[in-house]
Amino acid sequence: MNSKKLAGEKAVQYVKDGMIIGLGTGSTVYWTIKKLGELVRDGLDIRGIPTSKNTEELAIEEGIPLISLSEIGQLDITIDGADEVNPDLQLIKGGGGALLREKLIASISKRLVIVVDESKCVSRLGRFPLPVEVTPFGVEITSKQLQVLGCTPKLRTKKDIPYKTDNGNYILDCSFSSISEPIELTNKINMLPGVVENGLFVNMAEIIVVAKKDGHIDYLQ
Numbered sequence: 001m002n003s004k005k006l007a008g009e010k011a012v013q014y015v016k017d018g019m020i021i022g023l024g025t026g027s028t029v030y031w032t033i034k035k036l037g038e039l040v041r042d043g044l045d046i047r048g049i050p051t052s053k054n055t056e057e058l059a060i061e062e063g064i065p066l067i068s069l070s071e072i073g074q075l076d077i078t079i080d081g082a083d084e085v086n087p088d089l090q091l092i093k094g095g096g097g098a099l100l101r102e103k104l105i106a107s108i109s110k111r112l113v114i115v116v117d118e119s120k121c122v123s124r125l126g127r128f129p130l131p132v133e134v135t136p137f138g139v140e141i142t143s144k145q146l147q148v149l150g151c152t153p154k155l156r157t158k159k160d161i162p163y164k165t166d167n168g169n170y171i172l173d174c175s176f177s178s179i180s181e182p183i184e185l186t187n188k189i190n191m192l193p194g195v196v197e198n199g200l201f202v203n204m205a206e207i208i209v210v211a212k213k214d215g216h217i218d219y220l221q
């Protein structure tokens, strides 16, 4: 049983004809996008807004018509994955480096639906290191300032050089032993001048579609 596929495909139930849809990033929402491609080929009329270059490529391959952010003020729905979810529907995102575009697009969506397999569910956030997108300029300073907030930041690398986001920034993966006050923490992190955005999504998700190993689906809302 492929739980990511199950959760991803299940979420298309929230998509209706005529909608503008935020297309998330990652290996779970991949299945949503594949399914939407199938539905579009069968006549579903939607427009998508991708949250990353990878998702844009996939959506184009699938024949999903895209629309640019400058043409709209609001999206009907965004479907996206997450790295951790807690029972209060708070999330850690950004394992794939797409957190800034994901958060921006989610912030102008009427609904944010999250698709995960059950391994992502935790009682308290923080087991997964929190991705923080930062400017390359002054990254050492920003790293020290994040450390003061109680974490161990690690510069994300790819093939031994700093990983760059679609926006040309770096990611510091910040290990907190656990995150007890996500709202306070997100505000403190975003106050730092070198921080562009962090991967805590609080008060944003409306529904979390959780696929279990045994094939059952739970809906957290």
Ligand SMILES: O=C[C@H](O)[C@H](O)[C@H](O)COP(=O)(O)O
Pocket (backbone or CB within 6 Å): 024, 025, 026, 027, 028, 029, 080, 081, 082, 083, 092, 093, 094, 095, 096, 097, 098, 099, 102
């Ligand atoms: O930057 C990436 C995103 O926040 C992803 O949605 C998140 O990392 C979950 O990805 P996956 O479904 O591959 O575990």
